[in-house]
Amino acid sequence: xxxxxxxxxxxxxxxxxxxxxxxxxxxxxxxxxxxxxxxxxxxxxxxxxxxxxxxxxxxxxxxxxxxxxxxxxxxxxxxxxxxxxxxxxxxxxxxxxxxxxxxxxxxxxxxxxxxxxxxxxxxxxxxxxxxxxxxxxxxxxxxxxxxxxxxxxxxxxxxxxxxxxxxxxxxxxxxxxxxxxxxxxxxxxxxxxxxxxxxxxxxxxxxxxxxxxxxxxxxxxxxxxxxxxxxxxxxxxxxxxxxxxxxxxxxxxxxxxxxxxxxxxxxxxxxxxxxxxxxxxxxxxxxxxxxxxxxxxxxxxxxxxxxxxxxxxxxxxxxxxxxxxxxxxxxxxxxxxxxxxxxxxxxxxxxxxxxxxxxxxxxxxxxxxxxxxxxxxxxxxxx
Ligand SMILES: *Cc1c(COP(=O)(O)O)cnc(C)c1O
Numbered sequence: 001x002x003x004x005x006x007x008x009x010x011x012x013x014x015x016x017x018x019x020x021x022x023x024x025x026x027x028x029x030x031x032x033x034x035x036x037x038x039x040x041x042x043x044x045x046x047x048x049x050x051x052x053x054x055x056x057x058x059x060x061x062x063x064x065x066x067x068x069x070x071x072x073x074x075x076x077x078x079x080x081x082x083x084x085x086x087x088x089x090x091x092x093x094x095x096x097x098x099x100x101x102x103x104x105x106x107x108x109x110x111x112x113x114x115x116x117x118x119x120x121x122x123x124x125x126x127x128x129x130x131x132x133x134x135x136x137x138x139x140x141x142x143x144x145x146x147x148x149x150x151x152x153x154x155x156x157x158x159x160x161x162x163x164x165x166x167x168x169x170x171x172x173x174x175x176x177x178x179x180x181x182x183x184x185x186x187x188x189x190x191x192x193x194x195x196x197x198x199x200x201x202x203x204x205x206x207x208x209x210x211x212x213x214x215x216x217x218x219x220x221x222x223x224x225x226x227x228x229x230x231x232x233x234x235x236x237x238x239x240x241x242x243x244x245x246x247x248x249x250x251x252x253x254x255x256x257x258x259x260x261x262x263x264x265x266x267x268x269x270x271x272x273x274x275x276x277x278x279x280x281x282x283x284x285x286x287x288x289x290x291x292x293x294x295x296x297x298x299x300x301x302x303x304x305x306x307x308x309x310x311x312x313x314x315x316x317x318x319x320x321x322x323x324x325x326x327x328x329x330x331x332x333x334x335x336x337x338x339x340x341x342x343x344x345x346x347x348x349x350x351x352x353x354x355x356x357x358x359x360x361x362x363x364x365x366x367x368x369x370x371x372x373x374x375x376x377x378x379x380x381x382x383x
Pocket of ligand 1: 046048049067090091187189190191225226227228265266267268269362
């Protein structure tokens with residue numbers, strides 16, 4: 001979709017707001033499910049990427065499961081029709097109330113991140129007279145070659161159980177009678193655009209899968225997490241991720257036994273490209289070396305650039321000027337990191353111009369805040 005052509009529609013709403021292209025989301029879901037079905041792979045949508053009700057209802061309609069990282073996400077998934085038997089619960093710090101709630105809902109699986117967590121889940125399951133299905137989240141020590149704040153699969157990261165702990169875990173499991181170990185879980189990081197880390201992951205999974213078999217655990221579930229990246233530089237040309245190539249890597253390199261299912265947890269690759277943040281230029285400030293375009297949207301609406309220097313393509317939808325100038329595109333929040341892009345080339349820009357920040361559908365609206373007592377950001381939809 002070319003946003004510029006939608007300008008008259010866009011002007012009908014007060015900025016800033018999120019604009020979701022639901023047709024693109026539907027087409028992305030069709031591409032995803034077409035490819036995953038080829039191999040009977042199971043995909044859980046990573047709720048933390050976007051919990052907007054219209055978005056998750058379309059994802060539910062495509063029959064995906066849910067990957068949740070809090071009790072409230074589990075509740076939100078169930079309230080919106082997701083089947084508890086397709087919900088996995090990850091997170092390095094699940095609290096007792098969240099674990100109890102998940103047990104009461106009979107979710108599919110806890111992705112368990114530490115030995116102590118196994119003990120707590122066992123204790124709480126016993127208190128409800130239930131048996132919890134658990135997958136061990138394993139830290140495979142695979143470098144995702146992504147930004148240090150979004151890599152998760154290295155020994156130095158807080159996530160998962162490390163191989164040197166396996167013996168202890170196995171000994172523990174023998175004493176935990178309210179836990180059933182059903183699988184192994186991995187997630188190496190996010191915004192991974194080169195597929196070779198996924199190949200490395202497959203090879204590690206094979207070793208670890210075999211290790212557990214040797215120890216007497218023939219586990220039916222292998223969950224390789226998410227992390228598939230999108231093209232932030234060319235969002236229009238590459239609006240839908242190459243799911244075919246992604247799943248092919250797993251098909252080629254992972255060795256599953258006949259009784260084993262492969263599960264995925266994708267967030268960004270499903271929702272990132274369907275969302276845009278629409279904003280208006282409040283002021284232009286021309287400095288000696290730097291021109292500033294000050295927007296009415298800031299880090300309160302889209303935190304990713306301030307949080308981890310994330311790149312988002314920025315377009316001026318209203319300017320018809322042919323002359324290009326460089327601007328630091330910034331928000332109104334009282335923080336120097338409140339900057340969407342430095343030296344961004346735009347057509348000569350004026351107060352009142354409409355600016356689109358693209359590829360903002362994942363980790364955008366969900367991270368918005370009321371800092372500076374800002375209004376809660378609104379959302380509108382193109383269908
Ligand atoms: C965040 C997360 C995901 C989804 O990551 P994407 O990069 O959005 O695909 C999947 N699994 C776990 C455990 C996560 O923490």
